[in-house]
Amino acid sequence: MFDIEKAKSRGLKPEQIEIMQxxxxxxxxxxxxxxxxxxxxxxxxxxxxxxCGCEEGVEFVLGYKQGLKHASEN
Incomplete structure (x- = not known):
């Protein structure tokens, strides 16, 4: 997790802060x-x-699905 207050205190641009949030x-x-x-x-x-509405990349999704598959096999 990004520390938003720390980022603000370091002078990051509002656009950067928004991305971090x-x-x-x-x-x-x-x-x-x-x-x-x-x-x-x-x-x-x-x-x-x-x-939940989270958005993830293909690497995360494939790893997640493989983890579910492995867990169901045991």
């Missing part, structure tokens, strides 16, 4: 979701969870 919000959604159900996202190579 969006990343923090997405991380909170992702980390608090009970079980992701990914569908196509807002851009090519991005996927959105129907349950």
């Amino acid at each position: 969006k990343i923090n919000e997405n991380s909170l959604k992702r980390d608090n979701c009970k079980k992701h159900d990914f569908v196509d996202g807002s851009r090519f190579g991005k996927y959105r969870c129907k349950n």
Whole structure:
């Protein structure tokens, strides 16, 4: 998680702060979701969870799905 107050105190541009806030919000959604159900996202190579709304890249989604598969096999 980005420390927004620290970033502001260091003089980062408002656009940079906004990006950091969006990343923090997405991380909170992702980390608090009970079980992701990914569908196509807002851009090519991005996927959105129907349950929590987080948006992740293809690497995360593939790893997540593989983890579910491995967990169900045990």
